[in-house]
Amino acid sequence: MKLYSLLEKKDPDSTFQPSKESRVTVLSTKKLSVNQKELLLNRGIGLVERDFISILPLSFDIPEIPPNIIFTSKNAVKAILEHPSKKQLQQKNIFCVGEKTAEFLSKNGFRVYFSANYGSELASEIIKDLREKEFLFFCGKRRLNELPKRLKDAGVxxxxxxxxxxxxxxxxxxxxxxxxxxFSPSAVKSYCSENELAESVAFCIGKTTASEAKKHTSNIIVASTPSIENVIVQVVKYFK
Incomplete structure (x- = not known):
């Protein structure tokens, strides 16, 4: 039996409470899947969720495609799924950041050559073994600078x-x-532009998200691996 009754609420803020009264309630700045909600609710943790960022697809052209492609988010992968060059891209060596990104790529027929937890780790791997190769990086307009800067500084x-x-x-x-x-530095900026963290613990998916949160609080816990599920694990551990 589900611990909550309304899984498809249409209002911007969705609130879910366990069957027993909860003394702890957390806010997710991203809408979670049913399974992810249950990880919290089954431990007696109440949940409010709201998307504090939205993704806007951009128009783009793809030049000549090199053998090696980089993705650092599922959003970038989604943006090229309907592109006419999709089949060509599926034949290339794909380098990506994040387990979920790698899974999503594989599910959609892409060949994942190498996956890393962080952009810095991916940059180190490319610089170490593939410095002489050419890469195409599909990214967001507000992408972090570390990965491209390190690659370009190394002559990639x-x-x-x-x-x-x-x-x-x-x-x-x-x-x-x-x-x-x-789950992103952008979400921290969006939430903190209207709200204070005050006594709340900030649970962050990774180091860059935590760096943004540090501008607003010192009460921060970072996931041991950069995934939504591990953020939830940290919440459960903290409040158990």
């Missing part, structure tokens, strides 16, 4: 194509949560 030939933009969806929420879950 890299072409960047912006395929989506991240827009804030800020909203004032008049309550203090025991914890706030962040």
């Amino acid at each position: 030939k890299l072409t960047e194509i912006e395929v989506y933009d991240t827009q804030p969806v800020s909203k004032k929420i008049d309550r203090i949560f025991d914890g706030v879950l962040f």
Whole structure:
């Protein structure tokens, strides 16, 4: 039996409470899947969720395609799924950041050559073994600079194509949560533009998200691996 009854709420803020009254409630700055919700609710943790960012696809052209392609997010992969060059891209060596990105690529017929948890790890691998190769990087308009800068500084030939933009969806929420879950630096910026973290614990998916959160609080816990599920694991551990 589900611990909550409304899985498909249409309002911007969705609130779910366990069957027993919860003393702890967290806010997710990203809508979660049913299974992800249950990881919290089965442990007696109440959940409020709202998307604090939205993804806007951009128009783009793809030049001559080199043998090696880089993706650092599922959003970039989604942006090229309907592109006429998709079949060509599926034949290339794909380098990506994130387990979920790798899974999504494989599910959609791409050949994942190498996957890393962070952009810095991917940059190190390319510089170590593939410095002489040419790469095409599909990215967001507000992408982090570390990966492309390190590759270019090392002499790697890299072409960047912006395929989506991240827009804030800020909203004032008049309550203090025991914890706030962040999955990107953009979500931290969007949430904190209208709200204070105050006594809330900031649970962050990775180091760059945590770096943005540090501008607003010192009460931060970072996931041991950069995944939504591991952020939730940290929440459960903290409040058990």
